[in-house]
Amino acid sequence: MDTEIKNTCTPKPQLTERPLLEGEEADGLSDTFKILANATRLRILHALVRNPNMSVTELSEQVGMKTQAVSNQLQRLVDKGIVRSLREGNFIHYQIVDTCVIILLDRGWCLTEDLPN
Template sequence: MTDHCKDCPPKPALRARPLLSSIQARELADLFKVLANDTRLRLLHAIAIEQEIRVSDLAQAVGMKAQAVSNQLQRLLDVGILASRREGNSIYYRIHDPCVVNLLDQGWCLMEDARQSPARVA
């Protein structure tokens, strides 16, 4: 077992898991497709910074219309990345799975490392 991030429940190490089935690979690809969107990544980062935020505040933070933000948030809700709660007329969004923040952090690290290292030829 290994801890993938400090807030995630323990899971088997990647090398200890059986090879992904075709169905599991498709599900993982679908999840990465939802994440592979620059707008949704910016929204996730803004939510990670604030921890919980209303659509109107999120829209202002990223310079988008609230309806456009809501549409993107729905995609993230649909795959279980986000959770929401209502307080009066406001809906507050937060990252549901703490592993998502770790994934964003690792992705950012990979991006920065790739910029700094020369292209490798095998």
């Protein structure tokens, strides 16, 4: 099974060099943040960072939730292209698609820890 997380973020100009976000771009970015703005999905992503290629059952045990609830959240992440599913025999394993997601999770957590209460 291919377990490598790829960096599919193509090289982009520095944020300071980009033109101001326009409507469609801002909407797309907002949609991405909305998908990530869910405690369960963040916990699932963190579990996948710590242990790539987990099944729904394994993820359910990690986050302490019912399998169906985790499956529903995984489907949202798959639909957005953040996570992919890989079938191995009777099992489906999930993995993060791109290292950009890991970096974003790490930076978001860092920011949260550094902000005053």
